Amino acid sequence: MPTKPDTALSSPRQTEAVLDIRQLSVHFDLGGNLLGRLFGRGGGRVRAVDGVNLSLQRGEVVGLVGESGSGKSSLGRALLGLAPISEGSIWFRGQDLATLSGRRLRELRRHVQMVFQDPSAALNPAMTVEQAVTDPLRIHGVPAGERRPRVVEALERVGLSPVELFLSKYPSDLSGGQKQRVVIARAIIMDPAVLIADEPISMLDMSVRAKILTLMLDLKDQLDLTYVYITHDLASAKFFCNRIAIMYLGRIVEIGDTNEIFENPRHPYTRALLAAIPDPDPSRPKTADLLRGEIPDASRPPSGCSFHPRCPVAFDRCGWEPRDLVATLEGHWLRTSPSTYDLERSRIANLDDISADGGSETVLRPSTDASPTDLVALLSEVRREDQGARFWEGVDEISEEPEGVRVRFHSGEDPVLRRNGDVEVACLLY
Amino acid sequence: MRGLLNAIVSPFSRTQGVARWMLGVGVAISGVFLVFAIFAPWLAPYGFATFKGPHGDFAKLGHPNSHHWFGTTDLQTDVLSRVIWGSRTALEVVTLAVIASLVIGLVLGILSGYVGGWADRLLVLVMDSLYAFPSFLLAIVCAFLFTNVIGTSVLFFSSGIIAAAMSLTVIYIPQYFRVVRNTTISAKQATYVEAARALGASGGVVMRRYLFGNVIQSVPVIGTLNAADAILTLAGLGFLGIGIQPNEAAEWGYDLQRALDDAGIGVWWTSLYPGLAIVLLVTGLTLVGEGLNETVNPVLRKRRLLPVVMPPRSRDEVSTTTTAPAPSLEGESTT
Numbered sequence: 001m002p003t004k005p006d007t008a009l010s011s012p013r014q015t016e017a018v019l020d021i022r023q024l025s026v027h028f029d030l031g032g033n034l035l036g037r038l039f040g041r042g043g044g045r046v047r048a049v050d051g052v053n054l055s056l057q058r059g060e061v062v063g064l065v066g067e068s069g070s071g072k073s074s075l076g077r078a079l080l081g082l083a084p085i086s087e088g089s090i091w092f093r094g095q096d097l098a099t100l101s102g103r104r105l106r107e108l109r110r111h112v113q114m115v116f117q118d119p120s121a122a123l124n125p126a127m128t129v130e131q132a133v134t135d136p137l138r139i140h141g142v143p144a145g146e147r148r149p150r151v152v153e154a155l156e157r158v159g160l161s162p163v164e165l166f167l168s169k170y171p172s173d174l175s176g177g178q179k180q181r182v183v184i185a186r187a188i189i190m191d192p193a194v195l196i197a198d199e200p201i202s203m204l205d206m207s208v209r210a211k212i213l214t215l216m217l218d219l220k221d222q223l224d225l226t227y228v229y230i231t232h233d234l235a236s237a238k239f240f241c242n243r244i245a246i247m248y249l250g251r252i253v254e255i256g257d258t259n260e261i262f263e264n265p266r267h268p269y270t271r272a273l274l275a276a277i278p279d280p281d282p283s284r285p286k287t288a289d290l291l292r293g294e295i296p297d298a299s300r301p302p303s304g305c306s307f308h309p310r311c312p313v314a315f316d317r318c319g320w321e322p323r324d325l326v327a328t329l330e331g332h333w334l335r336t337s338p339s340t341y342d343l344e345r346s347r348i349a350n351l352d353d354i355s356a357d358g359g360s361e362t363v364l365r366p367s368t369d370a371s372p373t374d375l376v377a378l379l380s381e382v383r384r385e386d387q388g389a390r391f392w393e394g395v396d397e398i399s400e401e402p403e404g405v406r407v408r409f410h411s412g413e414d415p416v417l418r419r420n421g422d423v424e425v426a427c428l429l430y
Numbered sequence: 431m432r433g434l435l436n437a438i439v440s441p442f443s444r445t446q447g448v449a450r451w452m453l454g455v456g457v458a459i460s461g462v463f464l465v466f467a468i469f470a471p472w473l474a475p476y477g478f479a480t481f482k483g484p485h486g487d488f489a490k491l492g493h494p495n496s497h498h499w500f501g502t503t504d505l506q507t508d509v510l511s512r513v514i515w516g517s518r519t520a521l522e523v524v525t526l527a528v529i530a531s532l533v534i535g536l537v538l539g540i541l542s543g544y545v546g547g548w549a550d551r552l553l554v555l556v557m558d559s560l561y562a563f564p565s566f567l568l569a570i571v572c573a574f575l576f577t578n579v580i581g582t583s584v585l586f587f588s589s590g591i592i593a594a595a596m597s598l599t600v601i602y603i604p605q606y607f608r609v610v611r612n613t614t615i616s617a618k619q620a621t622y623v624e625a626a627r628a629l630g631a632s633g634g635v636v637m638r639r640y641l642f643g644n645v646i647q648s649v650p651v652i653g654t655l656n657a658a659d660a661i662l663t664l665a666g667l668g669f670l671g672i673g674i675q676p677n678e679a680a681e682w683g684y685d686l687q688r689a690l691d692d693a694g695i696g697v698w699w700t701s702l703y704p705g706l707a708i709v710l711l712v713t714g715l716t717l718v719g720e721g722l723n724e725t726v727n728p729v730l731r732k733r734r735l736l737p738v739v740m741p742p743r744s745r746d747e748v749s750t751t752t753t754a755p756a757p758s759l760e761g762e763s764t765t
């Protein structure tokens with residue numbers, strides 16, 4: 001198989017949308033217990049995908065890139081009808097997949113197919129290769145006589161030849177790379193228009209990763225496919241994609257041509273992801289933009305720009321809120337000695353309540369053996385110790401009141417995707 | 431179809447060591463009774479209710495001799511013939527019961543596990559209540575009910591056999607249901623099921639082609655263990671004189687009950703042979719079941735026979751099997 005890493009980048013761009021995703025949201029209701037739900041204290045909702053717009057041009061490879069938990073798989077699964085669509089539409093050949101159901105949807109389903117992350121799990125252990133690859137044909141009513149040649153052709157296309165050697169094998173007899181080839185053969189056998197590949201190489205050995213990606217590029221050219229490539233690995237996205245959409249907490253925060261994203265990243269999250277790619281050249285200086293902390297709980301995303309708690313360049317309008325104060329104090333305490341922590345922590349009476357507060361201000365209450373003045377002093381101390389913290393940009397006013405210290409934040413804004421140069425980016429800086 | 435056969439046969443071929451030995455002995459013993467059952471008309475010297483031959487009536491409670499190897503009963507019937515005909519009765523009832531409960535439990539279990547929702551919750555409730563009910567008591571109640579409902583014979587089975595089989599079916603459905611439902615629920619989460627849905631498979635196709643083959647693996651074990659249990663329950667019913675009527679078929683439990691009085695007057699052959707038949711067949715089937723159990727599913731390994739209550743024959747004899755039920759049912763531990 002020839003290695004043609006540049007086919008993806010050099011293939012001509014057409015302007016025909018194959019799949020048009022508009023304002024798509026996927027929300028999961030978290031269980032909670034029955035009693036909780038009865039009394040309205042349900043487990044809350046995870047906005048796994050939150051109002052995503054994405055239009056797939058025919059023949060292109062779009063990468064969905066983001067940390068684990070950013071909603072990439074949920075978006076991909078929603079395109080196949082595997083995840084519940086709460087809002088929005090998916091237009092395909094003049095029809096909205098989101099509103100179709102039952103037989104009609106299953107029929108259209110064959111035009112959008114998926115390659116899964118774990119090929120061992122994606123194949124039924126009780127089915128042979130032949131049965132697995134034949135099954136889409138059976139499901140869609142291809143006459144029994146026509147199935148065999150198509151299965152053989154599909155297996156040959158994915159490089160499993162001589163085919164006779166593989167037909168009667170069970171998944172347990174195959175290597176990871178071979179299994180992924182079977183999964184790909186099964187996905188392409190109905191001649192789909194769009195293939196969604198959810199981390200198709202991340203469970204495979206290093207040695208076969210490039211081969212699978214190259215195979216997928218070849219198939220794209222031969223079969224006129226359009227890809228959605230889901231990954232947390234920007235390096236493979238650079239190799240594979242024409243366009244990259246960076247996702248964070250269910251939203252696209254930056255989208256544009258692969259070259260532009262790599263050469264001129266705009267969103268601070270994109271920059272952080274790029275900085276995290278292991279650099280093969282150790283002499284180059286390391287940037288300090290590495291991601292801090294972890295991706296927040298998606299059932300309660302931060303207000304304003306949901307990236308603001310981790311953003312190294314966040315400023316006053318980014319959506320600061322009471323729980324950021326708690327996080328800042330906790331960060332400070334992590335750096336102090338245990339005895340300082342005990343002392344300072346004991347002065348605040350309502351720390352736990354504050355993290356549950358919404359809104360743009362909160363009151364820090366002193367415990368019985370402390371006064372509001374002590375708390376003001378504490379905050380100044382934290383601010384002095386924690387020079388670089390972006391949090392203080394967001395604090396509008398700290399006022400001492402009889403019952404405690406009132407901390408007011410600048411009002412925040414939720415950035416929307418805006419065109420900037422050749423890309424679109426959702427950050428208040430642009 | 432090939433996959434299904436493979437799924438059923440593979441546990442048998444995968445056994446080894448002690449398990450293989452148990453399986454071998456078990457299959458041999460059960461095989462003998464199977465031969466008895468199938469060829470009863472040719473193997474048994476007389477009919478199960480025959481009390482006279484060409485030379486006049488048989489002796490009452492006659493000693494074993496060259497004409498009646500196992501002796502005769504107080505009703506002048508031939509003990510050997512009744513033992514052989516009895517295996518036919520036992521295997522008919524047990525086969526019917528196991529097949530019916532397996533099919534019903536499997537179908538309900540897959541549906542319930544895959545579809546979920548309130549139908550699932552309702553079914554689980556019903557099955558759990560059936561399961562919690564003492565099984566022998568349930569069998570007695572069902573046998574009473576069904577004997578009255580079924581007046582005539584169905585196909586070539588007499589009404590008593592059908593009634594007994596149905597009572598056993600009711601007892602065993604929950605076992606298949608629970609195991610199959612729980613395996614279905616865990617298999618449903620598997621990526622390959624999601625993959626099938628992504629291919630456009632309907633719920634029916636997913637259940638038939640993707641869940642069925644994977645869920646059925648644990649069923650042969652429960653089947654053979656239930657069969658052993660069913661032999662005992664059937665004998666218990668016969669002992670109480672419920673279900674199969676004496677004129678319909680030979681039944682070991684019934685024979686044991688008739689033989690109770692004989693033991694006191696030194697007649698041992700009327701109770702020994704039917705009793706031995708029960709013990710041997712139960713042992714055979716249990717060996718098959720446990721042999722499979724060792725190989726098929728490590729999770730099932732803790733499983734024991736469910737408690738079977740036999741009516742006490744006398745005070746000093748411990749005739750109730752008091753094996754406590756495993757604290758958690760096998761299916762639950764797989765979720």
Ligand SMILES: Nc1ncnc2c1ncn2[C@@H]1O[C@H](COP(=O)(O)OP(=O)(O)O)[C@@H](O)[C@H]1O
Pocket residue numbers: 028029046047048066067068069070071072073074075298
């Ligand atoms: N079936 C589900 N039920 C509840 N929450 C889910 C479900 N699937 C995904 N989520 C949540 O949605 C968010 C996005 O998950 P996912 O789409 O898997 O992200 P990614 O693929 O980028 O790692 C996560 O917070 C995850 O916990």
Ligand code: SF4
Pocket residue numbers: 267268269305306307308309311312313314315317318415426427428429
């Ligand atoms: S809006 Fe831009 S600067 Fe502000 S937090 Fe978000 S990414 Fe950072």
Ligand SMILES: [Mg+2]
Pocket residue numbers: 072073074
């Ligand atoms: Mg994922």
